[in-house]
Amino acid sequence: MAILNTATLMGAATKVCCQCGINVAGRLRTKDSFGNYYCASCFLAKHDQELREFLAAQMPEPELWRKVPLEAYAVYT
Ligand SMILES: [Zn+2]
Numbered sequence: 001m002a003i004l005n006t007a008t009l010m011g012a013a014t015k016v017c018c019q020c021g022i023n024v025a026g027r028l029r030t031k032d033s034f035g036n037y038y039c040a041s042c043f044l045a046k047h048d049q050e051l052r053e054f055l056a057a058q059m060p061e062p063e064l065w066r067k068v069p070l071e072a073y074a075v076y077t
Helices: 006-010 040-058
Strands: 029-031 037-039
Antiparallel strands (some): 029 037
16 A cells, blocks of 8 residues: 655655645644644644544543543644
8 A cells, every 4th residue: 555645755854744735843732643744723623523533531530531621632743
């Protein structure tokens, strides 16, 4: 299976958001399991729901955590 993404096309040293294309080097960013980088705003837009569900599944009180603003517990690498 061939996986082409922005990172492989532009070289590993270049970190750009795979959604909007901005350079995320030195900025808040995250990387998914495919090696794609996301800037903070695109990450939130794409992963808001699944991240909430993921975190909620680990919390003793899921309904409580669903009400917490995502920015309060989002972690960027
Ligand atoms: Zn972006």
